[in-house]
Amino acid sequence: xxxxxxxxxxxxxxxxxxxxxxxxxxxxxxxxxxxxxxxxxxxxxxxxxxxxxxxxxxxxxxxxxxxxxxxxxxxxxxxxxxxxxxxxxxxxxxxxxxxxxxxxxxxxxxxxxxx
Amino acid sequence: xxxxxxxxxxxxxxxxxxxxxxxxxxxxxxxxxxxxxxxxxxxxxxxxxxxxxxxxxxxxxxxxxxxxxxxxxxxxxxxxxxxxxxxxxxxxxxxxxxxxxxxxxxxxxxxxxxx
Numbered sequence: 001x002x003x004x005x006x007x008x009x010x011x012x013x014x015x016x017x018x019x020x021x022x023x024x025x026x027x028x029x030x031x032x033x034x035x036x037x038x039x040x041x042x043x044x045x046x047x048x049x050x051x052x053x054x055x056x057x058x059x060x061x062x063x064x065x066x067x068x069x070x071x072x073x074x075x076x077x078x079x080x081x082x083x084x085x086x087x088x089x090x091x092x093x094x095x096x097x098x099x100x101x102x103x104x105x106x107x108x109x110x111x112x113x114x115x
Numbered sequence: 116x117x118x119x120x121x122x123x124x125x126x127x128x129x130x131x132x133x134x135x136x137x138x139x140x141x142x143x144x145x146x147x148x149x150x151x152x153x154x155x156x157x158x159x160x161x162x163x164x165x166x167x168x169x170x171x172x173x174x175x176x177x178x179x180x181x182x183x184x185x186x187x188x189x190x191x192x193x194x195x196x197x198x199x200x201x202x203x204x205x206x207x208x209x210x211x212x213x214x215x216x217x218x219x220x221x222x223x224x225x226x227x228x229x230x
Contacts, residue, residue, distance in 0.1 A: 004158060032216065041124065044159075044205070044220040093158070097216045101147060101166065101209070104216050106158035 003027055004096045006107030013084055014115055021079045021110045023094030028105075029074035030096035035067075038091040038109070050077045084114040117142050119206055121221035128196050129229045136191040136224050138206030146208040148189040149218065150180055154202045162204075165189065176200070201228045 003026040013019050023033055032051050036044040048069050050056045056069035066088075068080040077096075081088050093109045120139045128134050140146065147166055151159040163174025170182040180191045189206060203225045207218040 006158075009156075034217070041222070043119075043222045046217065046219075049217060095159070095216075101216065104161070104218070106151075106153075106160070108156060108158045 004094065004105045004107045006094055006110050008110060009108060010111040012113045012115065015085050016083055018080055018082045019084055019112060021092055023077045023096065023107050025075045025096040028098055031099050032097040033071060033077040034095045035069060035079050036093045038093055044093060081112065086114045088112065089114045117219055119208055119219050119221035121206055121224050123224045125225045127227040127229060130198050131195050134193045134196045136204050138189045138191065138221060140187050140189065140208050142208055144211065145184060146210055148182060149207040150174065150191050151205045151207060152202045153205065159205065196228055198228045198230065201226055
């Protein structure tokens with residue numbers, strides 16, 4: 001099946017710094033990418049929908065200035081957590097859509113720990 | 116409100132035993148239905164999906180799921196569990212048409228397999 005790669009797999013940063021997470025579709029062009037946040041023992045919560053070449057659509061309650069999403073090409077979307085704080089510590093997962101219903105491919109996830 | 120409920124947070128079964136993971140949803144109309152599996156350190160992998168037609172859906176790795184409209188359920192089953200099936204399982208729903216791949220996930224069921 002199609003491959004989606006996230007980088008880094010885990011990152012530790014100091015409070016107040018910014019962290020960028022990349023999501024790449026390695027063998028297909030992703031018209032749409034999604035970013036999720038997953039807390040321990042909780043569901044994946046959709047943060048935003050990212051379409052190549054346009055602004056991301058954020059879900060209610062997600063701060064777009066805190067979580068910057070860029071989808072500059074059909075194979076790359078980035079999530080930047082700006083001025084990170086300990087409460088931003090979480091598991092962030094991306095998925096990429098090939099365009100067909102249910103055709104979603106997930107990255108391995110990125111665990112962010114903010115000290 | 117739209118939601119997906121997986122009542123069992125954690126299930127332990129013996130290898131070779133049968134398995135059923137429950138999923139109930141609340142949605143305005145019958146959505147598209149999905150089951151995903153997540154192994155530690157890996158992304159989510161699609162097991163199976165239901166769009167229409169036969170309400171018993173076959174998936175990969177010997178899994179099947181049955182859509183029951185009257186119960187708003189989409190339970191996942193496997194007749195004989197293998198140790199490699201130990202993972203977390205997520206049920207998800209998505210809207211018909213439009214942003215089909217904008218999914219709502221359940222909280223997941225963690226499956227442990229005893230030898």
